[in-house]
Structures are given as structure tokens and as C-alpha cells.
Amino acid sequence: MxxxxxxxxxxxxxxFWYFKDRYAPYLLQKELEERGPRTVGELKRCRFAKLLQKTVCKPLVSQAGNRPVMANEFAAIWPExxxxxxxxxxxxxxxxxxxxxxxxxxxxxxxxxxxxxxxxxxxxxxxxxxxxxxxxxxxxxxxxxxxxxxxxxxxxxxxxxxxxxxxxxxxxxxxxxxxxxxxxxxxxxxxxxxxxxxxxxxxxxxxxxxxxxxxxxxxxxxxxxxxxxxxxxxxxxxxxxxxxxxxxxxxxxxxxxxxxxxxxxxxxxxxxxxxxxxxxxxxxxxxxxxxxxxxxxxxxxxxxxxxxx
Structure with a gap:
């Protein structure tokens, strides 16, 4: 096989491109693809909550406010x-x-x-x-x-x-x-x-x-x-x-x-x-x-x- x-x-x-902590937005993206859009507050109660604290995720987390975050927003994270x-x-x-x-x-x-x-x-x-x-x-x-x-x-x-x-x-x-x-x-x-x-x-x-x-x-x-x-x-x-x-x-x-x-x-x-x-x-x-x-x-x-x- x-x-x-x-x-x-x-x-x-x-x-395959890698930047520091790329796994964090990737896993959060997969979580949202599987379960649908969620607010940051809801993500903070999920199994991947600690990944929101990674520097690479912080701009999106701080800008999201109370609105639902889409999976493609984590997929779009790409530092220089x-x-x-x-x-x-x-x-x-x-x-x-x-x-x-x-x-x-x-x-x-x-x-x-x-x-x-x-x-x-x-x-x-x-x-x-x-x-x-x-x-x-x-x-x-x-x-x-x-x-x-x-x-x-x-x-x-x-x-x-x-x-x-x-x-x-x-x-x-x-x-x-x-x-x-x-x-x-x-x-x-x-x-x-x-x-x-x-x-x-x-x-x-x-x-x-x-x-x-x-x-x-x-x-x-x-x-x-x-x-x-x-x-x-x-x-x-x-x-x-x-x-x-x-x-x-x-x-x-x-x-x-x-x-x-x-x-x-x-x-x-x-x-x-x-x-x-x-x-x-x-x-x-x-x-x-x-x-x-x-x-x-x-x-x-x-x-x-x-x-x-």
C-alpha cells in the first residue's frame, strides 16, 4: 500500500515554507475547519487555547474582538x-x-x-x-x-x-x-x-x-x-x-x-x-x-x- x-x-x-511557530495557526485553522467559526473567547476554551498566545497569532487575536474568526484567517497568517x-x-x-x-x-x-x-x-x-x-x-x-x-x-x-x-x-x-x-x-x-x-x-x-x-x-x-x-x-x-x-x-x-x-x-x-x-x-x-x-x-x-x- x-x-x-x-x-x-x-x-x-x-x-514547504516554515516560520517560527507555524504549527499554531495551522492547528487553529484545522479546529475551525472542523467545528466552524468561533469567537476568540470560545477558542480560549478549546484544546488549542494555549496556541493563541503565540506571537504569530496575537495580531489576529487582538483584532478579532467579539466576532467569529474564520479558518482562512489563520491560514492567511504569514510573517515576512x-x-x-x-x-x-x-x-x-x-x-x-x-x-x-x-x-x-x-x-x-x-x-x-x-x-x-x-x-x-x-x-x-x-x-x-x-x-x-x-x-x-x-x-x-x-x-x-x-x-x-x-x-x-x-x-x-x-x-x-x-x-x-x-x-x-x-x-x-x-x-x-x-x-x-x-x-x-x-x-x-x-x-x-x-x-x-x-x-x-x-x-x-x-x-x-x-x-x-x-x-x-x-x-x-x-x-x-x-x-x-x-x-x-x-x-x-x-x-x-x-x-x-x-x-x-x-x-x-x-x-x-x-x-x-x-x-x-x-x-x-x-x-x-x-x-x-x-x-x-x-x-x-x-x-x-x-x-x-x-x-x-x-x-x-x-x-x-x-x-x-
Whole structure:
């Protein structure tokens, strides 16, 4: 089924623009599309009330007064400063080696890749050359073509029930670039002009310029941007209204992740920011699977996040 989904999606590149806190007007827009126009007072009593406090939403909130707010008014919020990304899709997993693939159950995940735009890639190549590729790993679900993948979301789909599970949000690029920047900073303190990265000697000044000037805006927003892209893709492109997201402990167990887990904030703070609600009822296509049922009683922590749009 994943192949059919991939085949039905646009073949040309899909631009995705992100500005700080874009998820806030997006989720409020979806709330109004589902339930109809509401006054600000009524929105303050809904599940997305805290999003009204985001700076990006305040002008509309203050101007609305007591009149009903329309969904398209939140959709029209668009600050001057935003970043373009290019979205691509792929698949990940298989019926065997699902422990290694870190899927909750055997099968295929749909991968939504958020790639850098030409704006970033031009500056990146000017600093490091066109063949430099030390910030991503091809054993992970990154784009196999010319695109440089900032981050990706792995998504499992239940087409019978219209339910999605976001298995992971991850970036190699930010982590590897941050580690390289730390090494460059140490070399700069030691008054060295170069530092070692894998088998290459890199220029300290170029690495610091890249991280401090080119990459900074992406490091601050990559997780929010990736989850916004994933949620909007699931809801608007696939038409699924129920979206599950792993909690830290349950996700580690079901995906057979060892002691060194992912950043905890991605599975605690991030979903709460998007108003996902905690639940002990997981997606049925996962919790009823025989592989999960075998280990279910051994799990000490059984929590998920869920968002219904």
C-alpha cells in the first residue's frame, strides 16, 4: 500500500515554507475547519487555547474582538521571515529485520523527508565543495538523490481505520554538524586553522561560518518544522484524522532501541507543544499485532500521544 501512496503523490518537488511557530495557526485553522467559526473567547476554551498566545497569532487575536474568526484567517497568517524546504517521500522497513529497522511492527513505514532548499545548498557547497557529505548517513532514510536531508519523519499507516503513527522524528545533519562545530571551536581556541573530521582536514573558519551563519536558523526550528510537515501531510494529503506519536519509554521499547535513546525532548516536550494528548490507548493496528502482544505484559510504561484533527 505504501507504494500506491507514493505513486499517487506529486512527482515534482513540493516546497514547504516554515516560520517560527507555524504549527499554531495551522492547528487553529484545522479546529475551525472542523467545528466552524468561533469567537476568540470560545477558542480560549478549546484544546488549542494555549496556541493563541503565540506571537504569530496575537495580531489576529487582538483584532478579532467579539466576532467569529474564520479558518482562512489563520491560514492567511504569514510573517515576512520564513524558510523554504523541499519535501520528498520514500519508504523504510520490511517484513524482516524490523528490530534493526526500529519499526514498532514488521512492515513498511512511509518516510517524509524534509530537505534543504537550493538557498542553503548553494552556501553549503561554496564552503565545503560539492562532494562533502559528512553530515548524513545513507544507512538512514535520507534522500538518495541530489537533495540534502535536514530531517525526516517515519510514519506507519493503518489504511483500514485511517490512523497514522509517527514512529520517529530525526535529524543526522544537525547532530553531526553540531559535533563538528564543537571540534572546530576547540581547534579555534587552540589557534589552529584546521581540524580533523573523519578522514578530512576541515578549515576551522569555514566550519564556524557554516554553523553560526548558515545553519543556525535551521537548528532552532527543525523539529517543529518536521512535525508540522508530518502532521499536515497526514491530515491534508492522506486525509487521516487520527495521529498517534510515541512516548519516550514506550517508543524505545517497541522500536527495540538500546540504552542510548533519541533526544528525550522529541518524545515529551515536542508533542505537548502541538497539543497532542497523553493516552494509554495505543493505535490498534500496533497493540494487537502478535509481535507487540508477545512483549506487552513486560512493558512497564504504556503511554502514547494522540492528536485528532
Amino acid at each position: 505504501i507504494r500506491e501512496v507514493m505513486g499517487s503523490l506529486p512527482k515534482e518537488r513540493t516546497l 521571515v520564513s524558510k523554504p524546504y523541499v519535501l520528498t517521500v520514500d519508504k523504510w522497513g520490511g517484513l524482516t529485520d524490523f528490530h534493526w529497522n526500529q519499526t514498532s511492527v514488521p512492515g513498511w513505514n512511509l518516510v517524509l523527508q524534509m530537505n534543504f532548499s537550493n538557498e542553503h545548498d548553494h552556501e553549503y557547497r561554496c564552503l565545503f565543495g560539492k562532494d562533502f557529505d559528512h553530515f548524513e548517513f545513507y544507512s538512514h532514510p535520507v534522500h538518495r538523490g541530489k537533495r540534502n536531508t535536514l530531517a525526516w519523519a517515519r510514519i506507519d499507516l493503518d489504511f483500514n481505520e485511517g490512523v497514522a503513527l509517527i514512529e520517529e522524528i530525526q535529524t543526522d545533519w544537525i547532530r553531526e554538524a553540531r559535533d563538528a562545530f564543537k571540534d572546530a571551536t576547540e581547534a579555534r581556541k587552540a589557534k589552529k586553522n584546521t581540524f580533523k573530521l573523519w578522514s578530512d582536514e576541515l578549515d576551522v573558519g569555514r566550519m564556524c561560518t557554516y554553523y553560526e551563519r548558515v545553519l543556525t536558523s535551521h537548528t532552532e526550528q527543525w523539529a517543529e518544522a518536521m512535525l508540522t510537515a508530518a502532521v499536515s501531510f497526514i491530515r491534508d494529503e492522506l486525509g487521516f484524522k487520527t495521529i498517534f506519536y510515541h512516548s519516550y519509554e514506550t517508543g524505545k521499547s517497541l522500536k527495540h532501541i538500546g540504552r542510548r535513546g533519541p533526544p528525550r525532548s522529541l518524545y515529551t516536550e515536542l508533542p505537548k507543544k502541538f497539543c497532542f494528548e497523553e493516552t494509554d490507548q495505543g493505535p490498534q493496528f500496533v497493540v494487537t499485532h502478535k509481535e507487540v502482544r508477545r512483549m506487552w505484559k513486560k512493558l512497564k510504561y504504556k503511554k502514547w500521544f494522540v492528536l485528532n484533527l
